[in-house]
Amino acid sequence: MKRRSLLLSAAALAASGCAPRDLDAIEGGFNGIAHERGHRLRVPWPDRAPDVVRRTHTVIAGGGVAGLAAARALRLAGHEDFALLELEDSAGGNSRGGAVMGIDCPLGAHYLPVPGDDAQAVQDLLEELGLRRRVAGRWQLDERHLCHSPQERLFFRGQWQDGLLPLQDVGAATLAQYRRFAAAVRAAQSAAHYAIPVWKSAFVGVQFTQDAMTFEAWLGAEGLNDPQLLWYLDYCCRDDFGAGLGAVSAWAGLHYFASRHGFHAPGEGAADDESGLFTWPQGNGWLSAQLAAPLGDRLHPQRVVGRIDVGRHGVTVDVLDVTTDRLERWQAQQAVVALPVRVAARVLPAPPAALRARAAALRTAPWLVANLRLAAPLQDRPGAAPAWDNVLYGSVGLGYVDAMHQSLQPVPGPTVLTWYRALGDEPRGRAELLERPWTHWRDQLLAELAVPHPDLPAKLLRMELTRYGHAMAVPVPSTLRQLADLRSAVPPAPRRAPVPALRFADAPRLAFAHSDWSGYSVFEEAFTLGHAAGVALAGREP
Ligand SMILES: Cc1cc2nc3c(=O)[nH]c(=O)nc-3n(C[C@H](O)[C@H](O)[C@H](O)COP(=O)(O)OP(=O)(O)OC[C@H]3O[C@@H](n4cnc5c(N)ncnc54)[C@H](O)[C@@H]3O)c2cc1C
Incomplete structure (x- = not known):
């Protein structure tokens, strides 16, 4: 056994009285994100003629929530001739789901708060998916998809308490x-x-x-x-x-x-958001899968978009098929650029001024997500019962959610815990994510979680880690000022569109959508911008 593993397991397991486990016997590794595909854009694009030329009316570049929302808006407006090009093996971007040894779990985003009236497009989606319906004049939410109680707890001063404050x-x-x-x-x-x-x-x-x-x-x-x-x-x-x-x-x-539930001091009225969020075993991967399902063969995964040229008569999109290494050229009338802002700025030979400005100002945070497949439920410290979201006071991680929390099984059993860590404050966070072996993160994570759960190492069957180099925009100072400038640079929203689409006079035939533009990376932002882009390019309301 390596010294590191021995020390960690000895410390972590001391309280439980269990024999230390050889951590190097735990299976695991990195999964989920194909960094080398994204980094394909760092080297010059292949200088050869395309192997195949394909035609469609509208290309959607990028199949995260924004791209999927644009596809839905086009489809609902009767505009069926489009192709969605996505770099990963499946659509969903930061909102994809996965599974570890047969149990579904999130790879990234894991919940959607019940949307308010400002997020009209998201409300419409929920209605379409049957999660919200009007009964006797009142809105009812499908409780099977709302987070079951208890929703969250905090490990503080040696015991678990309800809520995170x-x-x-x-x-x-x-x-x-x-x-x-x-x-x-x-x-x-x-x-x-x-x-x-x-x-x-x-x-x-x-x-x-x-x-x-x-x-x-x-x-x-x-x-x-x-x-x-x-x-x-x-x-x-x-x-x-x-x-x-x-x-x-x-x-x-x-x-x-x-913008959501306010802040409630103890005794000033309970936070009324206890039932206010939707979640699924695979997190928001459930929503992405619903959005991707109707696309059929219009969804083209494993395609790296390398160049988007806007000409007088149309848009040319050059793509590398990573499975065959063949170059594809897509010729279209118009395109939704639903790519991260820095990627968009790189693939457009002449990016519009607003895109250059947003890309220059953008600060992004790397993230790490670990899925831990357990053979059996964990022992616990005193206090509040296991919840969906379980947070440790003072830890570098953000805690874990339990993929089986929504299950209706009467007795807890094997599960997957999804642990999150944001590295936006760590100057070398992104480099470390790329350089460090997965066992480095395993050891940190186990040292943290073994405090409330000393039996964790003994019950851990497998650990899969997903690394996001540029996961999300951080709303640093001046973000609102930039949004205001951006809003004044785009045409006003048509009558029934949720927000103005990101279209710029110096980028004809294109509409942009991605949560990077909002500086605020949540489902509602990505979906609403994608929806607005789809509506704008369809030329009419769904
Ligand atoms: C770990 C994590 C947890 C999160 N948790 C939540 C949560 O619980 N709730 C919530 O609301 N939000 C959460 N978020 C925020 C999440 O980012 C948004 O909800 C949303 O998924 C963003 O969608 P998007 O379309 O804007 O961006 P992205 O997800 O970044 O989509 C961009 C897409 O473009 C593709 N792409 C990139 N380059 C290329 C290329 N060259 N060619 C082709 N395709 C390309 C990417 O693969 C990706 O699919 C979380 C994010 C992370 C990283």
């Missing part, structure tokens, strides 16, 4: 700061509209003031400095934005609460 034995000063922050969120909500998608926000003066500073600086200026409050807010930022308080803007930090 630290409460166990916190003092009066901490509770007072919780109340002050709750009041600040209420004040923000009454001063401005914080919408999801962000394009529906008002973008008013007070928000630009928040946008000009980090959340950390804003909290300092407000005298909010309690360690438990700061840990909780930092956790929320890392969880939603991939980087913490010192990186995201105060606008983004407040938006997290003001």
Whole structure:
């Protein structure tokens, strides 16, 4: 046994009294994302004639949620002649699902909060999928897909507590700061509209003031400095934005609460979002699969889009088929560019000014996702019962969700735990993700999770890790200012479109869509922008 493994397992298992396990006997490795395909764009594109030329009316480049939403909008508008080109083996991007030894699990995104009225396009999707329907004049949600209770718990001061806000034995000063922050969120909500998608926000003066500073600086200026409050807010930022308080803007930090459920100090009314999110064993991979299913052979996976040329009479898209190494040329009338912003800027020989500006300003966070296949349920520390989302106070990871939480099995059994880590605050995070062997992350993760679950190493059958080099845009200061500039650069939304489509005068025949444009990487942003792009190119409402 290697010394590292021996030390870790000895420390982790000390409390359980179990014999240390040889961690190197645990199967595992990296999966999910084909970095070498994306990095294909770093070297010159092959200088040879295409092996095949294909025609379609509309190309969609990129099959994440935005690209899939654009395809749906085209389809619903009766515009069936399109091709969706995606680099990975399946569509979904950051919202793909997988399975480890027969149990479904997320590879990335794992939940969708019940969308509010600003996210009309997402509400329509949920209705189409049967997750929301009108009964006797009221909206009803399909409870099978809503997160079952208990939703979340926190391992704090040696025991589990309900909810994620630290409460166990916190003092009066901490509770007072919780109340002050709750009041600040209420004040923000009454001063401005914080919408999801962000394009529906008002973008008013007070928000630009928040946008000009980090959340950390804003909290300092407000005298909010309690360690438990700061840990909780930092956790929320890392969880939603991939980087913490010192990186995201105060606008983004407040938006997290003001746009959804608010912030509730203890005794001020329970957070009413306990049943407010949809989740599935495979996470948002369930939604991606629903969106991809109707596409049939119009979905072309394993295709690297290398160049998008806009000419006077159409759009030419050059693609590498990674399975055959053949070059494909697609000729189309128009295209939705649903690629990450930096990729879009690279594949367009003459990117529009707005794309260049967004790509230059963009800061992205790397992420690591680990799926842990367990032979049996874990022992537990005292306190709250296992929940869907289980977070450890003070840890570098963001905790884990349980893929079997939504199952109706009466007795817990084998499962997959999906553990998340955002590396947006780590200067070498991206390089480390590429350089370090999977066992490096295994050891860190087990050292962290073995504190509440000493029997974890003994029950772990397999660990699969998914690395995202540029997972999501971080809403750093000035993001709102850029969104406002962008909004003034695009034509207004047609009457029934959810938001204006990202179309630019210096990029005719193209519409852009990707959550990078919002600086806010959530399903609603990607879906709404993709929907708007599809509506714009279809030329009519679905
Ligand atoms: C670990 C993780 C957890 C998350 N959790 C949640 C969550 O729980 N809830 C939530 O709402 N959001 C979550 N998100 C945010 C998530 O990014 C969005 O919900 C959404 O999936 C973004 O979709 P997108 O289409 O904007 O981007 P992407 O998912 O980045 O889609 C872009 C697509 O383009 C493809 N592509 C890239 N380059 C090329 C090329 N050259 N040629 C062809 N195709 C290419 C990619 O493979 C990808 O499929 C999470 C993200 C991560 C990384």
